[in-house]
Amino acid sequence: MKITQANFVISAVKPEQYPEDALPEIALAGRSNVGKSSLINRMIMRKNLARTSSQPGKTQQLNYYRVNDMVYFVDFPGYGYAKVSKKQREQFGQMIETYLRTREPLKLQLLVIDSRHEPTGDDVLMYGWLKHYGIPTCIVCTKADKIPRSKWDKHVKAIKQKLEADPADPVVLFSSETGMGRDQLWDVIMNAISHERESQETSL
Template sequence: MKINNPTLEKIAVKKDQYPAENLKEIALAGRSNVGKSSFINTLINRKNLARTSSQPGKTRTINFYNIDDKFRLVDLPGYGYAKVSKSEREKWAGYINSYLSERKNLVDVFLVIDFRHGPTELDLIMYDYIIQNGFSGTVIASKFDKVKKSQQAKNLKMIYDKFGITDKSLIIPFSSETKYNKDLVLKKLDQLIEE
């Protein structure tokens, strides 16, 4: 897959602000500051179409990225950021929930986690939710380059074990720095939009 003209098509909170359901969508869920924006920018060859921030909890909206009018990548608000009030977190959870359960053109949800630390309790809850809703359960383990080579196999095994995943193709170690596995992710997106 070659990406030529990605655009930020819509920034939404409520359902009536979403773009039309005319393109397949792949959503990205994950904790705040896990690297979803960097992941998007790496895939689309742009430095900052998706805004990255050193301040966790920055993405408080659902951001729809139109990829060459072929499909959309949808960046969901990061969860689990402690400095945000409980009511604010519950509001985000409501946005995420209604998007995931009601969007008819949503074909898959990728869970983005931090390869260095593995899944948190909230990641495991989100993963269960993704599986229960009939999605593939693909996990993008970002920041792969931040782990020493000697530790990588150990970290990968820990991630498989915590999620209880046996299908090796469902966990993709990824690095925005080195673009490690970028082609593999693009191939997976290709398959999803062709199905």
């Protein structure tokens, strides 16, 4: 995927703040510091458009990034960060649930998991939530450069088993450092967008 244009658009908290141009949206969920911002930057080939931070819990809204006037990446607040208050966690949960239940332009959810570790309880809950709402999901296993190549398959298998992953959901091993998995993930995203278009044309 050649990126000709990418920019940050808005930080939204409630539906009336979401963009209204009906471009397809690809949302990213994952625990704090799992590498969502770094993934976005690698996907759009920009170093610091999505601001990365060593401080977990920094993203507190739905951050919209518009790419090639074709698609939005929507970055969710990270979950599972202990220093975020209980009230904030509840607010994040309500904000994300509202988005997932009501957002028609959402075409694909990326569930971002650190490939070095088994999914957390929060990861399992989020995956179950996505399946409950019938949202197309891709599991992205980040930081693949941090584990030996000989152990990639083992780690991916462990992640799929812990999530009880649907065999139909694509799994992409990804590294923001090396770019591994970028082309594969763009293929998954474009397939999700084109599949939606085909479904709409068939129903007309």
